[in-house]
Amino acid sequence: PSTECPAQQRESERVWHRALGTMKISSMSALCLAALLVVTATVSDAAKPLAELSADFGIRLFREIAASAGDRNAVFSPHGAATLMGMVQLGAAGDTLAQLASAMGFRLEGMIRNFLRPGLLDPVLTRMVMLNAVYFKGVWKIPFPVGGTHQREFYKEDGTKMLVPMMSLSAKLNASEFVTPTGLDYDVIELPYHGETLSMYIVAPYLKTVPLSALTNIITASLINEWKNNLETVKRHLVLPKFSLESETDLRKPLSGMGITDMFNEGKADFTKINKTEPLFVSKALQKVKIEVNESGTKASSATAAIFYERMAPLEVVIDRPFLFLVRHNPTGTILFMGQVMEP
The missing domain is CATH 3.30.497.10 (Antithrombin, subunit I, domain 2)
Structure with a gap:
């Protein structure tokens, strides 16, 4: 042994x-x-x-x-x-x-x-x-209100739907829309933890028909830095699934x-x-x-550049499709956790 x-x-x-x-x-x-x-x-x-x-x-x-x-x-x-x-x-x-x-x-x-x-x-x-x-255990800087969690539809990559508990939060968030070199739009949202040294980033294709691999295949540390430097603080209503992965x-x-x-x-x-x-x-x-994301925060154990552009962003951002997440130590750029949520 x-x-x-x-x-x-x-x-x-x-x-x-x-x-x-x-x-x-x-x-x-x-x-x-x-x-x-x-x-x-x-x-x-x-x-x-x-x-x-x-x-x-x-x-x-x-x-x-x-x-x-x-x-x-x-x-x-x-x-x-x-x-x-x-x-x-x-x-x-x-x-x-x-x-x-x-x-x-x-x-x-x-x-x-x-x-x-x-x-x-x-x-x-x-x-x-x-x-x-x-x-790692993190507490959101701005927690999701427990009363805002409701069952909503989540669309899997094969087109089928399922009901999952979705958290919701209205707040000023660091968010923006980007486009890949092949012209695919995607959203990036930063959810800082208390103290703001650590953040979770949610990354999702704008269209439900775009496979998540289109984003997984372009991510680099440099691109994540680009996201961080180009996010804008805007008022948004975020709807995000609760999830637990192991x-x-x-x-x-x-x-x-x-x-x-x-x-x-x-x-x-x-x-x-x-x-x-x-x-x-x-x-x-x-x-x-093992990682669990809920209303209060996170519990866990265990050279392609984006082209930035502006478009009218919806006030509501609903992550009702497969998405990537990563937990980043902002001062050093270290990625503590990274994952794909295909089915919350």
């Missing part, structure tokens, strides 16, 4: 906010790594591109997961996966390291000195089991789809930075996430 390692957490000097959650790795022996990936000691210009690259890696991994999910709900923590894989990269060498660095878009070697210091790992460790979980994802398939294969192969994996005498490989890479 795997043994959860004790916390070896060090605080970064506010590079990653404590609210970003806790990352845990467990193994058959005592594989003890820091709970948060500490990239640099201070918030600097150098840290910002790395945060964006890390977010992009997590978003691309979500695309693989969403493609496999098809018309089913999916929820994932890009931050949790990027943190986990960053730690794995620190122990990798040779082709295994090359695959990780290529897929992730950055190389951590040299950024964190003496991370895997001698004596940290059990010398008889023969394989690694990676378990990733992130916990998933346990084996990351092996989506990671393999991005070219990360050697670390799962007993004959090819190279983790000699961890142990030079015993061959190591990753036997499992699991992430479990």
